[in-house]
Amino acid sequence: MICAMTRFVALLRAVNIGGGSSMAMVELRQVLADSGFSDVQTYIQSGNVVLDADTDDEAEVVARIRRGISDKWGKDVPVLVRSHDEMKAIVAANPYLDVEDDLTKLHVTFLDAVPAADKAAALVPPPGETGVLTLLGREIFLHVPGGYGRTKLQNVFVERKTGTVSTTRNWKSVLKLTELVAG
Structure with a gap:
């Protein structure tokens, strides 16, 4: 078979x-x-x-x-x-492509589940954070003008706020993986 x-x-x-x-x-x-x-x-x-x-x-x-x-x-x-x-949809959905030319400032945090509504509502950047985020389904799109290494919006923050397991990839990796999964 x-x-x-x-x-x-x-x-x-x-x-x-x-x-x-x-x-x-x-x-x-x-x-x-x-x-x-x-x-x-x-x-x-x-x-x-x-x-x-x-x-x-x-x-x-x-x-x-x-x-x-x-x-x-x-x-x-x-x-x-x-x-x-799903990867094609992620690439198409990035809300920060029109506001950031430097693709090193764009990342996607992948979640193992869609967060509950109350958890999603709590997912706001802490005071003083220059990065912004947008939750769409099981992905969080990040725009971090100061760089990912300097943002507070890393996996620990995301997991604590959402109660999910997460992992983050830079935009270049997201694009390459989407290309590779296309075969």
Whole structure:
């Protein structure tokens, strides 16, 4: 029986940012191939993966990736996945493209779930913050004029306010991953 393949972007949180989070991307590709995924590609050394799955069930894809990583490295790494259509919609929805020419000031924070309404309402920049954000579904679009390294709108802030798991990618990575997931 031939199963239709679904192409996903998998975003691993806190991979290769220092300390004990290192994973060789060649090994990660092999682990994911051994977990039943095909056409596995990685982009840069920070946990960005594009792959084909024999299912369109996002939860199953996440579980298989996490299990493979846990079996190989003994780590419980948060994983968020998006389909090709979702990535295209994210690129089209960025509300800050018309206000910022420097794409290094634009980021997307991916969430594992849509925040509850009360949590979403609490997602406002703290006093003195120059960055702004817009929540659309499971993504938060960031415009950080001072740079991501200087903003308070990082994952810790987002997770505390929304009660979700999150990971952030710069706009260049979002564009490249969207290109790669298109096949």
